[in-house]
Amino acid sequence: MIPAAFDYQVADSADAAIAALAEHGDDAKLLAGGHSLIPLMRFRLATPGVVVDIGRISDLSYINDGGDHVAIGAMTTHRAIETSELLATEAPLLRHVAGQVGDPQVRHRGTLGGSLAHGDPASDLPAALLAHGGVLVARGPGGEREIAASDFFTGFLETALAGDEIITEIRIPKAAGVGWSYQKFNRRAQDWAIVGAAVMLGDAPKVALVNMGSAPMRHSGVEAGLAGGGGADAASVAGDDTDPPEDLNADAEYRKHLARVLVGRGITEASG
Amino acid sequence: MEVSVTVNGERRSADVEPRTLLVHFLRETLGLTGTNVGCDTSSCGACTIHVNGESAKSCTMFAVQADGAEITTIEGLASEDGELHPMQQAFMDCHGLQCGYCTPGMVMAATSLVAENPGGLDEAGVREGLEGNLCRCTGYHNIVKAVLSVGGAA
Numbered sequence: 001m002i003p004a005a006f007d008y009q010v011a012d013s014a015d016a017a018i019a020a021l022a023e024h025g026d027d028a029k030l031l032a033g034g035h036s037l038i039p040l041m042r043f044r045l046a047t048p049g050v051v052v053d054i055g056r057i058s059d060l061s062y063i064n065d066g067g068d069h070v071a072i073g074a075m076t077t078h079r080a081i082e083t084s085e086l087l088a089t090e091a092p093l094l095r096h097v098a099g100q101v102g103d104p105q106v107r108h109r110g111t112l113g114g115s116l117a118h119g120d121p122a123s124d125l126p127a128a129l130l131a132h133g134g135v136l137v138a139r140g141p142g143g144e145r146e147i148a149a150s151d152f153f154t155g156f157l158e159t160a161l162a163g164d165e166i167i168t169e170i171r172i173p174k175a176a177g178v179g180w181s182y183q184k185f186n187r188r189a190q191d192w193a194i195v196g197a198a199v200m201l202g203d204a205p206k207v208a209l210v211n212m213g214s215a216p217m218r219h220s221g222v223e224a225g226l227a228g229g230g231g232a233d234a235a236s237v238a239g240d241d242t243d244p245p246e247d248l249n250a251d252a253e254y255r256k257h258l259a260r261v262l263v264g265r266g267i268t269e270a271s272g
Numbered sequence: 273m274e275v276s277v278t279v280n281g282e283r284r285s286a287d288v289e290p291r292t293l294l295v296h297f298l299r300e301t302l303g304l305t306g307t308n309v310g311c312d313t314s315s316c317g318a319c320t321i322h323v324n325g326e327s328a329k330s331c332t333m334f335a336v337q338a339d340g341a342e343i344t345t346i347e348g349l350a351s352e353d354g355e356l357h358p359m360q361q362a363f364m365d366c367h368g369l370q371c372g373y374c375t376p377g378m379v380m381a382a383t384s385l386v387a388e389n390p391g392g393l394d395e396a397g398v399r400e401g402l403e404g405n406l407c408r409c410t411g412y413h414n415i416v417k418a419v420l421s422v423g424g425a426a
Contacts, residue, residue: 001312008273008290008336031337038332039314041291051290055337079326103404104385105317108326109333189403190315 003041007050013057014139014168020052021164022141030054030166032075032114035106060113060168063087068174069135074113074167078125079104081112091172093180093200097128100182103190113167116152119159119215121245122192124184126153126216130208131180131198134172140165153215178202179270183262184210187249194249195258197238199266201226207266212242212259222263231271235264275339279304280348288335295319297335298345306346306376310406317405320377320384321345327384329404346376349383358422359383368418370409381405382419392425 011017021028029048031037032055040046054060060075063084070090072081081087082099101107101115101124115125116136129136129149136147138161152160161167179201184193196210205226207219221241225234239256246252276285279302286301298304298321307330310318314332321330322344349357359379362368369375385401386393393401398419399412407415 002293003291005289005291008334031334034334034337035314035332038334042312051334053337102314103317104388104401105320105327105329105381105404106314106332108323108384109328189400 001042001044003038004044004047006041006048008053009050010053010056014054014060014166017052017054017057017166018139018141018164020050021166024050024052026163028052030114030117032117033077033110034114035102035110036114036118036120054166061111065090066171069171070174072112072170072172074169075111076113078102078107078110078112078115082107087172089176090174091132093175093182093198094125094128094132094134094172096180097124097182097198100124100184112170116170117159117161117167119153119157121153121156121213121215121217122211123216124182124193124196124210127196127198127208127210128182129170129172130216130218131200131206132172132175133200133204133206134170136167137169137171138162138165139168144168146171150218153217156214158215175200175202179272181266181269183266183269185258185262195244195255195262197259197262197266199263199270201267201270207238207263209238209242209259209263212244212255214243214245217242219263226267232264232267235260235267238263273336275335277335277338277341277343279343280345290334290336292335293331294321294333294335294338295330297338298330298343301335304345304347308373308376310373310377315404315406316374316377317381317402318374318377320380320405322380322384325384325387327381344380346380349379357383359386359418362418362421363415366414366418366421368410368415369407374405374407374409378402378405378407378415382415382423386419386423389423393420393423394425395420398423 027049060073062073087095221237238259244255308318310316
């Protein structure tokens, strides 16, 4: 399929991208690595009139030590994350999950900011961000603001980003030595997760689920059980308070079953 | 709009619509038909090329995104005197193809994978590293063998 025609603009800075969004409003889409947007455009599920290419903003591609957190530029590729030595120590869950996205070709092009802004409930990285308790930095015409990961994913392919804002940075609290696990269940290589579960232990345990609702989600019931010392038994409520999709791979009940099993495995692995 | 790329060492420019996909630019505008179109949905890897040295699916890039980039396609691997690239030779020697449709993408993905793993790959690493490339003939066994013969751990 060939995408519908569009005007193409290159933004050479974050501010230029914001100005283009302000000018064109809902008719404009940002193009980062393109591995979420271009397939949608090819199916003509997305038909933006203006495509603003932010792929050349090289100063948004970095992984820096920010003191109590690791600061990752929004245009950093999955490949850069999965091979980062700093993240191997300080955010191994995010690093591992970046290596689970798609395939090597996708990871060479896809970006962290692009994946998060797309907000797909079946994608891997939002779960890692939620389990890490990360923060997104959004910049718009009025300046920058921080958005907690738990406030960011608001619905199916919807986020808390305003129409004229872009993500510039993702901040991951350092988590060296904290137990973690990512459990991804799928039937074919390279597929999206039928269900996925990210677990981070530590003082305030966090558990995030993939493809168990219309948006990437944390599970407060499991987290409360873990905080209360419940261990892997906390996984028994992982299907509660979820609204999983139904498709050829799995109905809702099966997804709830998978959530319990995967969260249980995740807690066990993270505790090991 | 004007797009200039260096393809297999040669500077090429053309005026294209922004919606032109890179794979169509290579095949139809530049006449480099070694890169195949398979699934059209970023799944099968038949269109894999190198962009600035890294494997990429050319069906999931617009040509305009590649403006200024260094691109290598399957046509650029063999040396000018016709001697095959070691990976191409290995696919031949190990019978890593049958119908051949996936082969250009497979070889381009494999050369990128080997370059990224200078310490050498094991079988699981090859299989995972080629998960973005589908082959409906070989059952992968001889493809894996070919890649290991070039980039396997000592």
